[in-house]
Amino acid sequence: MSANRASLTAACCIALSALWPWHLYTALPGAGVRLTDLLCAALVAAAVVDAVRARSLRLPFELAWPAALVAVLLIIAHGTNAQASRPIAALIVFAAGVQAMRDPRVVRTAIAAAAFSVALSALVSPMLESVRIMPTAYALSAPAVMYGPRSLSEGFWMYLAGAACGLAVALDAAHPPRLRQYGAAASVIAITAVGRPAYALIVAAPVWEPPALLSQGAVQAAATVVGAWLIARVGARLIVASQDRRAWGPLAIAAGVGAWAVSRAVDTGLEVAPHEGFLLAVAVAAARVSGERRQHVPRWVWPALAASGLLVAWGAVHVDPHQTDDPRHYEARVAADLRAGDVEQARARLVRVQEFAAFDRRLRLCWARTELAAGRLREAALHLAAALAPLDEERRQTLPVPTPEVWRPLLADVRDAVSADGDPAAVMAYAYALAAAGEAEGAVDLLGERMAALPPPDGVDPTPVAALLAALFDEPGLADAIAQWPKERLWGAAAAMGVCASQVAVSSGPASVPSAVALAVVYGYDEVAWVAALPAGATSGRLRLTGAPETASPGVPRSVVWLAAPDEDRGADQRFLLVAQPGGERLATLRMHGDRVAVTTSGGDVAARLPVGWCMLLLSPDAERGAAGLDADARSVGLEDGT
Amino acid sequence: MRNAVERMRAERRWTGAVLIALALAALLLRAALAALSGSISVPLR
Numbered sequence: 127m128s129a130n131r132a133s134l135t136a137a138c139c140i141a142l143s144a145l146w147p148w149h150l151y152t153a154l155p156g157a158g159v160r161l162t163d164l165l166c167a168a169l170v171a172a173a174v175v176d177a178v179r180a181r182s183l184r185l186p187f188e189l190a191w192p193a194a195l196v197a198v199l200l201i202i203a204h205g206t207n208a209q210a211s212r213p214i215a216a217l218i219v220f221a222a223g224v225q226a227m228r229d230p231r232v233v234r235t236a237i238a239a240a241a242f243s244v245a246l247s248a249l250v251s252p253m254l255e256s257v258r259i260m261p262t263a264y265a266l267s268a269p270a271v272m273y274g275p276r277s278l279s280e281g282f283w284m285y286l287a288g289a290a291c292g293l294a295v296a297l298d299a300a301h302p303p304r305l306r307q308y309g310a311a312a313s314v315i316a317i318t319a320v321g322r323p324a325y326a327l328i329v330a331a332p333v334w335e336p337p338a339l340l341s342q343g344a345v346q347a348a349a350t351v352v353g354a355w356l357i358a359r360v361g362a363r364l365i366v367a368s369q370d371r372r373a374w375g376p377l378a379i380a381a382g383v384g385a386w387a388v389s390r391a392v393d394t395g396l397e398v399a400p401h402e403g404f405l406l407a408v409a410v411a412a413a414r415v416s417g418e419r420r421q422h423v424p425r426w427v428w429p430a431l432a433a434s435g436l437l438v439a440w441g442a443v444h445v446d447p448h449q450t451d452d453p454r455h456y457e458a459r460v461a462a463d464l465r466a467g468d469v470e471q472a473r474a475r476l477v478r479v480q481e482f483a484a485f486d487r488r489l490r491l492c493w494a495r496t497e498l499a500a501g502r503l504r505e506a507a508l509h510l511a512a513a514l515a516p517l518d519e520e521r522r523q524t525l526p527v528p529t530p531e532v533w534r535p536l537l538a539d540v541r542d543a544v545s546a547d548g549d550p551a552a553v554m555a556y557a558y559a560l561a562a563a564g565e566a567e568g569a570v571d572l573l574g575e576r577m578a579a580l581p582p583p584d585g586v587d588p589t590p591v592a593a594l595l596a597a598l599f600d601e602p603g604l605a606d607a608i609a610q611w612p613k614e615r616l617w618g619a620a621a622a623m624g625v626c627a628s629q630v631a632v633s634s635g636p637a638s639v640p641s642a643v644a645l646a647v648v649y650g651y652d653e654v655a656w657v658a659a660l661p662a663g664a665t666s667g668r669l670r671l672t673g674a675p676e677t678a679s680p681g682v683p684r685s686v687v688w689l690a691a692p693d694e695d696r697g698a699d700q701r702f703l704l705v706a707q708p709g710g711e712r713l714a715t716l717r718m719h720g721d722r723v724a725v726t727t728s729g730g731d732v733a734a735r736l737p738v739g740w741c742m743l744l745l746s747p748d749a750e751r752g753a754a755g756l757d758a759d760a761r762s763v764g765l766e767d768g769t
Numbered sequence: 770m771r772n773a774v775e776r777m778r779a780e781r782r783w784t785g786a787v788l789i790a791l792a793l794a795a796l797l798l799r800a801a802l803a804a805l806s807g808s809i810s811v812p813l814r
Contacts, residue, residue, distance in 0.1 A: 188777070188780070188781075354788060354791065354792070355784065355788060357791070358784045358785075358787040358788035358791060359780065359784045359787075361783070361784075361787040361791075362779075362780045362781070362782075362783030362784040362786075362787050363780055365783050365787070366771075366776055366779045366780050366783060369779070370771060370776065380787075384787070384790075384791060384794070387791050387795070388791060388794050388795045388798055391791070391792075391795030391798075391799070392795060392798050392799050392802065
């Protein structure tokens with residue numbers, strides 16, 4: 127092997143060792159491939175060139191025959207599908223790794239890189255969880271989450287392997303004393319992180335199942351036995367090497383290999399990844415009693431690793447939508463649940479994912495698909511509306527914002543289901559979705575056609591209701607057209623929107639809200655659904671939908687009142703609090719700075735929590751009429767029981 | 770230090786022992802997990 131190629135393969139090996147715990151985060155943006163897989167491919171290419179040039183395979187025969195036999199048996203059992211191709215790829219990378227790693231120093235450095243990388247993963251995971259980054263592994267209704275492994279059971283093994291590598295570093299006399307201390311520390315960090323995946327492993331086995339071996343076909347069972355023999359042989363080599371060298375390091379590596387084998391036997395659903403073949407090759411190389419040709423670790427590998435750390439950081443907060451095998455790709459997981467007909471699992475998954483991707487528009491689309499599959503049309507349409515509605519500020523999205531090609535078919539599906547069903551609430555929700563999709567006029571027309579007529583209360587001015595309907599469709603300019611509808615139809619539409627609900631409390635608005643701003647407070651029997659601020663009389667502009675507070679007590683008819691917040695007045699920046707009555711919880715804060723108005727609530731997710739029965743209170747603050755005028759205005763909306 | 774042939778023999782002996790140990794560990798762990806999970810019962814992924 128030329129010096130350059132030897133250095134390159136050494137660099138490949140060390141980079142793979144350092145990056146495997148972050149495998150899922152190494153997707154190269156736009157390339158559709160992960161860096162770890164590329165490194166595996168590079169390692170295989172280098173090993174092939176080396177084997178051809180040297181005309182020798184460095185994989186010992188006693189390891190080569192079980193590896194080859196497993197590959198043949200897998201092909202016989204499964205053909206060339208993913209179930210066979212992934213383990214075979216791992217076996218090829220295994221052979222290439224054994225061929226590539228020649229110098230004991232490279233092996234030692236690779237083991238140290240793996241140990242510190244796993245320890246870093248254990249240290250970083252709680253930080254990622256605290257900032258609500260989407261985990262790669264999670265339990266559906268248990269609090270355990272992990273960052274890096276594909277499942278919690280894999281994380282269990284990953285930390286054990288990291289601890290074993292750290293121990294090997296600590297016990298290797300060839301390392302400088304400082305590095306051995308760090309190795310021991312890495313081992314302790316990794317072993318303390320095992321607790322959470324261990325808990326997950328405990329809950330992962332709900333019923334006793336016979337060993338998978340018995341339920342497989344004969345050929346697959348033979349492949350499993352031969353594979354186990356291969357693993358055991360590697361373990362035996364490490365034990366014998368430990369005896370020969372009178373060193374504990376190889377024994378620690380053997381423990382890591384054993385942990386891998388046991389974790390696979392316990393959780394048979396795990397797929398083998400190519401980089402796992404490389405890790406087995408590291409174990410084989412660690413068992414070598416004497417090093418052969420000298421192979422230098424190039425210095426540039428460390429800055430290159432630091433640079434790939436940036437890729438990992440990017441990958442931790444961005445999921446490539448094409449990498450559907452990424453467990454964070456919740457859309458693919460939910461689609462699989464729905465294909466399997468397991469709507470409940472899809473819902474449980476969405477609830478769990480929502481903790482980490484509350485503002486993801488694709489998550490709303492997934493909710494819409496799931497609710498549609500469950501036959502809950504109104505909820506499906508509301509989720510679709512939430513997925514498409516413009517936001518005041520764009521939040522970080524785990525998966526990219528859906529394109530029209532993605533949501534249009536779903537909108538069509540919801541339309542078909544809603545028109546077949548005919549439920550007015552579902553029609554109303556679909557109208558929201560249409561408006562959010564930029565077809566407000568179509569939404570208003572739909573309402574005009576489909577809503578049942580209701581007799582209007584006596585002496586009620588339809589103008590504020592029309593303005594509110596138009597505003598809720600984000601098209602204030604349509605208010606005049608809606609006001610021209612026959613009153614019965616307008617009231618029918620308003621009733622479907624929940625404008626006329628049975629429980630009403632009139633509140634006074636903040637007196638000094640400028641007349642250029644109208645406020646709409648939409649609340650239900652049990653919670654405020656949203657607070658909206660919109661420019662009064664504006665022909666365009668966004669209705670600012672904000673979240674629902676978490677604090678409301680369910681089932682209690684409530685009203686709201688605006689209170690000035692004198693302590694927080696700062697110059698031109700005035701604040702008002704929207705307070706629930708009874709209860710006194712602060713539901714929202716209104717901030718005014720000059721002409722700008724912002725309403726924020728105590729958080730929550732609007733579309734997921736829209737109440738069944740709403741009340742609506744329209745406040746049209748007018749500087750000339752004052753607070754009394756507001757009361758009158760609110761009453762004039764006619765919020766008696768019109769449903 | 771053993772020579773290559775002795776080492777090979779030792780490895781072969783150890784392979785059987787490791788295989789049995791792994792199989793036993795896997796079986797015991799599965800049984801233990803199944804027993805424990807019966808009392809905890811939290812659905813997972």
